[in-house]
Amino acid sequence: MIASPISLAGIEKTYGGKPILRGLDAEVAAGEIFAILGPSGCGKTTALRLLDLLDAPDRGAILFDGTPCSVGSPEALTQRRRMAMVMQNPIVFRATVFDNVAYGLWLRAVPAEDIRGRVFAALDFVGLLDAAKQGAGELSGGEQQRVAFARAAVVNPEILLLDEFTANLDPFNVRILEEAIIRFRRETRCTVVIVTHNLFQAKRLADRVALLLDGRFVEIAAAETFCGRPSRPETRAFLSGEMAY
Amino acid sequence: MTDVSEILQIIGLSLLVSGTSTLIGSVIGVPLGVFVALRKFRGRTFVRTVAFTFYGFPPVLAGLLVFLLLSRGGPFGFLGFLFTPVGMILAQSVIVIPIVMGITISAMMTVEKRLHDTARALGANERQWRATALHDARIGVFTAVMVGFGRAISEVGTVLIVGGNIRGQTRVLTTAIVLETSQAHYVEATIFGVILFIIAFAVFAFLQRLQARGIV
Numbered sequence: 433m434i435a436s437p438i439s440l441a442g443i444e445k446t447y448g449g450k451p452i453l454r455g456l457d458a459e460v461a462a463g464e465i466f467a468i469l470g471p472s473g474c475g476k477t478t479a480l481r482l483l484d485l486l487d488a489p490d491r492g493a494i495l496f497d498g499t500p501c502s503v504g505s506p507e508a509l510t511q512r513r514r515m516a517m518v519m520q521n522p523i524v525f526r527a528t529v530f531d532n533v534a535y536g537l538w539l540r541a542v543p544a545e546d547i548r549g550r551v552f553a554a555l556d557f558v559g560l561l562d563a564a565k566q567g568a569g570e571l572s573g574g575e576q577q578r579v580a581f582a583r584a585a586v587v588n589p590e591i592l593l594l595d596e597f598t599a600n601l602d603p604f605n606v607r608i609l610e611e612a613i614i615r616f617r618r619e620t621r622c623t624v625v626i627v628t629h630n631l632f633q634a635k636r637l638a639d640r641v642a643l644l645l646d647g648r649f650v651e652i653a654a655a656e657t658f659c660g661r662p663s664r665p666e667t668r669a670f671l672s673g674e675m676a677y
Numbered sequence: 678m679t680d681v682s683e684i685l686q687i688i689g690l691s692l693l694v695s696g697t698s699t700l701i702g703s704v705i706g707v708p709l710g711v712f713v714a715l716r717k718f719r720g721r722t723f724v725r726t727v728a729f730t731f732y733g734f735p736p737v738l739a740g741l742l743v744f745l746l747l748s749r750g751g752p753f754g755f756l757g758f759l760f761t762p763v764g765m766i767l768a769q770s771v772i773v774i775p776i777v778m779g780i781t782i783s784a785m786m787t788v789e790k791r792l793h794d795t796a797r798a799l800g801a802n803e804r805q806w807r808a809t810a811l812h813d814a815r816i817g818v819f820t821a822v823m824v825g826f827g828r829a830i831s832e833v834g835t836v837l838i839v840g841g842n843i844r845g846q847t848r849v850l851t852t853a854i855v856l857e858t859s860q861a862h863y864v865e866a867t868i869f870g871v872i873l874f875i876i877a878f879a880v881f882a883f884l885q886r887l888q889a890r891g892i893v
Contacts, residue, residue, distance in 0.1 A: 481794075484798055486794055486797055486798060509800070509802055512797070512798070512800055513800040515798075516798065516799060516800075517798035517799075519794065519795060519798070523791060523792060523795045525792065525809070525812075525813055526812075526813050526815075526816070527812075527813075535796075535799055535809075536799040536800055539799060539800045539801050539802075539805055540800060583799065584799070587799070587800065593798075
């Protein structure tokens with residue numbers, strides 16, 4: 433039996449005495465797009481940060497390909513370099529667009545002769561080939577987020593983590609980014625975990641959707657089932673907009 | 678009266694003392710600032726507070742402190758640095774280090790807040806993260822060095838006490854202005870003031886040019 437690329441087992445996390453995650457359990461299959469849906473403040477971003485080994489859970493284990501990995505362990509950096517994350521707010525380095533996208537390759541000591549081609553391919557992927565020499569800070573918010581996506585995609589991650597990556601963007605940039613994700617997954621077969629509060633986006637992109645409420649996944653189902661025939665009353669309330677939070 | 682060769686000697690010494698103390702202040706202050714900003718250790722907040730407090734450290738007090746250390750009866754009196762340019766450089770370094778360190782801390786902490794998670798999420802180890810942060814905060818660090826130089830070149834109390842304003846040996850532009858003013862030589866004092874302003878302007882213009890070209 434092949435182990436899942438990502439398994440969450442009984443993850444708990446408390447911030448400032450307030451429990452955020454109260455026992456997350458999930459298996460993410462290889463090559464799938466797994467969307468975590470939920471209201472603001474329900475712990476979606478916290479879950480993603482734990483997955484990316486940026487923070488450590490208070491209890492529980494995160495397994496990659498069946499092997500537990502904890503923050504601070506010698507394997508953590510290796511595992512983190514198999515992943516890439518795009519944060520909610522586009523954050524770019526004070527450098528050119530080219531240098532921003534090349535960053536992850538430099539960290540991984542990719543030979544200089546390979547970097548140029550890979551960076552230009554990644555920029556082409558998000559439609560920013562002409563912006564390579566521009567200062568990244570001069571771009572619009574949507575363009576900066578596309579740079580952030582290219583910067584993550586260029587390292588060919590086995591796992592791509594996306595945290596509300598189109599929040600506050602205009603429809604044009606949302607469409608470009610969503611198309612880029614679908615194409616990227618198709619071409620690389622990488623596993624994608626998306627955090628969003630946008631039900632329609634989850635439906636458009638995801639193979640499976642999980643609803644996170646009160647620190648737990650209350651329902652995990654195929655996107656079509658989740659949106660069309662949810663089994664849990666909480667999911668129905670969330671989808672219909674009747675849930676107050 | 679001061680002749681041209683003496684004016685040139687005063688300008689040269691001013692640049693030497695201020696430039697060297699800025700260099701020393703930067704070599705010590707920047708790494709310290711980076712360390713305090715990026716490393717989590719017990720007492721970090723206290724160290725930061727001390728660094729920021731020393732922003733406002735009275736130069737005269739710094740001069741007195743260095744004077745006592747370098748005076749014949751002081752622990753470093755045997756070095757014979759009192760009333761020499763070396764003593765003046767040491768005294769000015771005491772002023773410059775906390776300024777460079779403090780501004781570097783502020784610049785680095787702003788970058789840390791903004792970029793730390795992004796860099797880690799893209800696979801940076803601790804050493805790579807520190808290099809990334811320093812690169813991203815380079816304008817702030819450069820500003821720290823410029824402010825340090827500005828403080829050094831315009832400083833008078835410290836160099837007066839430690840250098841003694843000895844003609845031909847430890848007289849710099851600021852102490853020359855003080856002397857000429859006290860002797861009612863207002864024209865000479867004004868000339869020295871204008872020279873000081875022009876030098877400061879030229880140095881900052883040069884450094885800004887380097888910054889604009891992306892050299893720093």
